């Protein structure tokens with residue numbers, strides 16, 4: 001709780017001070033409504049209760065981003081156990097409200113999850129993205145994600161219904177030995 005604030009201050013900052021004016025806060029029962037409001041504004045998909053339970057259960061892996069005290073973005077993750085016991089991170093959603101894009105807030109949210117994953121020796125982060133979402137695909141590729149799968153008819157009510165699975169494998173070198 002609250003552990004996120006300032007903890008990624010050393011992450012790559014962008015010009016304009018946008019990321020510096022942004023603080024991160026955990027997702028809890030008390031503020032989960034903020035995440036619901038953001039998702040309604042950002043995504044054409046309705047998320048069910050399980051999504052919100054998973055986000056809260058992921059603890060520090062899910063964060064709301066506040067820009068000058070306004071909630072403008074979020075990353076929501078689910079932690080998944082793989083066979084053999086290793087944990088991987090599934091990014092359920094990452095979004096920043098349109099007027100606040102390009103300020104480094106998306107980068108800050110993603111770097112937060114990278115830092116936390118490295119600390120916990122998590123070696124795989126993955127997500128789904130609609131195949132026509134060129135901006136998001138370019139964004140993730142910049143951070144070392146690669147397309148590992150194409151799933152046809154993944155989405156029910158949006159066009160195109162297809163998605164890519166983007167995966168980032170984090171090398172052992174990312175963690176301090």
Ligand SMILES: CC(C)(COP(=O)(O)OP(=O)(O)OC[C@H]1O[C@@H](n2cnc3c(N)ncnc32)[C@H](O)[C@@H]1OP(=O)(O)O)[C@@H](O)C(=O)NCCC(=O)NCCS
Nearest residue numbers: 093094095096101102103104105106107108129135136139
């Ligand atoms: C993808 C997204 C989260 C990026 O957030 P952001 O806060 O704008 O990201 P940043 O400011 O850290 O910018 C990172 C890069 O995104 C790209 N970008 C920035 N602003 C952009 C804009 N207004 N439009 C398109 N791409 C933009 C740039 O490549 C930028 O890197 P650069 O500044 O070094 O060139 C945001 O565009 C978004 O919410 N999109 C809609 C929701 C979505 O599609 N999410 C992904 C699927 S879950």
